[in-house]
Amino acid sequence: MKKQKILLFSDDMRMSSGVGTMSREIILGTAHHFDWVQVGGAINHPEQGKVFDLSADVNKDKGIDNAYVKVYPINGYGNPDILRQLLNTEKPDAIMIYTDPRFWGWFYHMEHEIRQSIPIFYYNIWDDWPAPKYNESYYESCDLIMNISKQTFAIVDEVCKRKPRTDLDSTYIPHGINHKLFYPIPPLHEEYDDMMDLKKRIFNIQDSDDIEFVLFYNNRNIRRKMTSDALLAFQEFRNRLPEEKKDKVAFLLHTQPRDENGTDLPRLVRHLLPECNIVFSQNKLESKQLNWLYNISDVTINIASNEGFGLGTAESLVAGTPIIVNITGGLQDHCGFAIDGKYLTSEDYKKIKSLHDWRLWENNPDLTYAEWVKPVWPRSRALQGSIPTPYIFDDRADWMEVADAIEEWYNTTPDERTKVGELGKEYTYLEEGVSFFSNLATSQEEINNALPKGEFYLSEVDEPLVIPINKRIRFLITGNDVIHSWWVPDFAVKQDAVPGFINTAWTNVPKPGIYRGACTELCGLGHAFMPVVVRAVEQEEYEAWIIEKIVLAEAEKLLTEKVWTKAELIERGQGVYLKNCVACHQANGQGLPPVFPSLEGSQIVMRDKARNIEILMEGVQGAAMQAFSKQLSEVDIASVITYTRDSWSNGKNGDGEIVVPKDIVDYKNRAKL
Numbered sequence: 001m002k003k004q005k006i007l008l009f010s011d012d013m014r015m016s017s018g019v020g021t022m023s024r025e026i027i028l029g030t031a032h033h034f035d036w037v038q039v040g041g042a043i044n045h046p047e048q049g050k051v052f053d054l055s056a057d058v059n060k061d062k063g064i065d066n067a068y069v070k071v072y073p074i075n076g077y078g079n080p081d082i083l084r085q086l087l088n089t090e091k092p093d094a095i096m097i098y099t100d101p102r103f104w105g106w107f108y109h110m111e112h113e114i115r116q117s118i119p120i121f122y123y124n125i126w127d128d129w130p131a132p133k134y135n136e137s138y139y140e141s142c143d144l145i146m147n148i149s150k151q152t153f154a155i156v157d158e159v160c161k162r163k164p165r166t167d168l169d170s171t172y173i174p175h176g177i178n179h180k181l182f183y184p185i186p187p188l189h190e191e192y193d194d195m196m197d198l199k200k201r202i203f204n205i206q207d208s209d210d211i212e213f214v215l216f217y218n219n220r221n222i223r224r225k226m227t228s229d230a231l232l233a234f235q236e237f238r239n240r241l242p243e244e245k246k247d248k249v250a251f252l253l254h255t256q257p258r259d260e261n262g263t264d265l266p267r268l269v270r271h272l273l274p275e276c277n278i279v280f281s282q283n284k285l286e287s288k289q290l291n292w293l294y295n296i297s298d299v300t301i302n303i304a305s306n307e308g309f310g311l312g313t314a315e316s317l318v319a320g321t322p323i324i325v326n327i328t329g330g331l332q333d334h335c336g337f338a339i340d341g342k343y344l345t346s347e348d349y350k351k352i353k354s355l356h357d358w359r360l361w362e363n364n365p366d367l368t369y370a371e372w373v374k375p376v377w378p379r380s381r382a383l384q385g386s387i388p389t390p391y392i393f394d395d396r397a398d399w400m401e402v403a404d405a406i407e408e409w410y411n412t413t414p415d416e417r418t419k420v421g422e423l424g425k426e427y428t429y430l431e432e433g434v435s436f437f438s439n440l441a442t443s444q445e446e447i448n449n450a451l452p453k454g455e456f457y458l459s460e461v462d463e464p465l466v467i468p469i470n471k472r473i474r475f476l477i478t479g480n481d482v483i484h485s486w487w488v489p490d491f492a493v494k495q496d497a498v499p500g501f502i503n504t505a506w507t508n509v510p511k512p513g514i515y516r517g518a519c520t521e522l523c524g525l526g527h528a529f530m531p532v533v534v535r536a537v538e539q540e541e542y543e544a545w546i547i548e549k550i551v552l553a554e555a556e557k558l559l560t561e562k563v564w565t566k567a568e569l570i571e572r573g574q575g576v577y578l579k580n581c582v583a584c585h586q587a588n589g590q591g592l593p594p595v596f597p598s599l600e601g602s603q604i605v606m607r608d609k610a611r612n613i614e615i616l617m618e619g620v621q622g623a624a625m626q627a628f629s630k631q632l633s634e635v636d637i638a639s640v641i642t643y644t645r646d647s648w649s650n651g652k653n654g655d656g657e658i659v660v661p662k663d664i665v666d667y668k669n670r671a672k673l
Helices: 018-030 055-062 080-089 101-108 111-115 133-140 150-159 192-203 227-239 265-272 287-296 311-318 329-334 346-352 399-410 414-427 539-559 566-580 603-607 609-618 634-646 661-671
Strands: 004-011 034-042 069-075 094-098 120-124 144-147 170-172 213-218 249-254 278-281 299-302 323-326 373-376 380-384 392-396 465-468 473-477 484-488 493-497 503-507 513-519 531-537
Touching (some): 018 055, 018 094, 018 311, 034 080, 055 069, 094 101, 101 133, 111 120, 144 150, 150 329, 150 346, 213 227, 249 287, 323 329, 323 399, 531 539, 603 609, 609 634, 609 661
Parallel strands (some): 004 034, 034 069, 094 120, 323 373
Antiparallel strands (some): 484 513
16 A cells, blocks of 8 residues: 655754654654655754655665655755645655744644645643643644654643644644664673773773763753753752762763753853862763663653653653653653542643742652652742743752752662663553563363363453553554554554554444454464454443552562462462463473474573573573563573473473572563663
8 A cells, every 4th residue: 555645843863962863763764654844943954955765774774665855955844835835746646844833833824725625733841831822823724743852742732722622633642752762771781881981981981990980961052951950959969978978979961962952061160160070971872872872871860840751860761760840840750640540641631731949849649750750849939031942841859859869869878770671661551560470371271182172262361451441542552572553443544563563543432341352464383373352341340440450560579588388389380371372382291392492301491500590581582582571570481491490391390490589580670680
């Protein structure tokens, strides 16, 4: 089927601004679905008038063969002439604009001309309340508004009175951070040594341990980003340390040191903070190098007084580094805020509007936030304005309280920061805080014709996906090994699950029930054993399911501290084996060599406990054995290893040593899994 073509107006995708970065991610992440033509804006663009066809580069980068990506560089944000030219030559199927609507006055004056033939999509951000009623005409001119933050979603709902928005034409779509570009780098990672060498060069030290704590700032040097206050907060934090520790802390700022819209930061440092270890990183970095900066840092900070989303702290969480943020705008979305144990949604923000009023929220017993963030509430909220923006709140944190937050993170152990950073990474995928694996529930006896086949033979699972009815549900679909396809015919959804890509689909189920599907991409030996089961329930039942899952996950964590007997581990391990291992390694443990090796008689299983654990945790590269560190709990991994070490002939021929949950916890801590 012919791909649809989208004409995108935004910062040039090759630029390093936040809008440019996310424009690039949107284009690269969807190039297999859509053709893209970008009018790439920049102030005084040096390549204006040229055209760049990036299709071949995108094909190579993404491993596809049908990319169509062109960039037309331009000064500013375009003009009617280039739009009319591209409508005639490129013939797009839709136009998408991305950034502040005030930059697009000329565009909205052409609304009637444009929308006669193609729709207008707007990827929207607005930093703060009060609701900007002066934007109503802009919003009204768009066929679809995609809102980057939950607060922005609520603002659009508040502004659009002449043409109220629905869940079909105004949606919450946060920035998607590419998990292949930003990721944790533990000591055993292949990039770790190079990253530590970079740390030594940045701070001019002989040993990476000479600097024990790094605060990281990745933002523009402009007034609303409050860069100077962040520097004062770091100085105050440093002043509280013992003398022998003061030179072991550093503040790394990835920003332009001098900016007409900000200040002269090097001069500020020389005059006011000469004793502090302040380092500026001002060169454009590849994503790999930027990821290293997040990983050599202990905490990332953003205390901007207006912030639509906060790309830097979002990237930091994906890299596994905890954060400090001011409670304003889209930064609230990074904090895991929950009321009465339920994560806040974009719909909730229609009622609460914002959490930036410390009098209402800072000590509210019903409000909680996550372990990976130290939030700082703004103490000063002033109504600012200008001719194009008549009014907007300016939310300013007290830099002394920011120093308190830095000190709290400093006094947290490195292992604990790593642990909560991992939780933050998981949150960027799963805002409900719930994760599970869904396995085929059809018994091996039925598959092997030892028992009659049931009604839902090969179409039943142990853990169905549960969703609420009468609500628009968005699915994010990817793969971690080969290409699969997620298919539920009653939803009219069939979407490929491709490693390295996140595809999307949506549904709105009107009535409760069980909906079944399967993988419809011929994916390998287990293709016939991959059912999809979705259970649609009332909202109250869905919320009860979420709470149950959270409670069970906490209970599972407590089981790691239990003293287990060998018999208990074997009993539990048998169930784990039958659910997760038997299809490949068979009930008799003899596998299907050479693809699925025999566990019976295996020297690793019988006598090499350390290697046995490593294989279960990290898989075997180049083989069918996958990593189970994310799929199974510490208790399940310990019990299934103990079961295989004792089963078949292994019990009498092996060393008889058991594996307990603490062994798995210790391995995770060492390997930083």
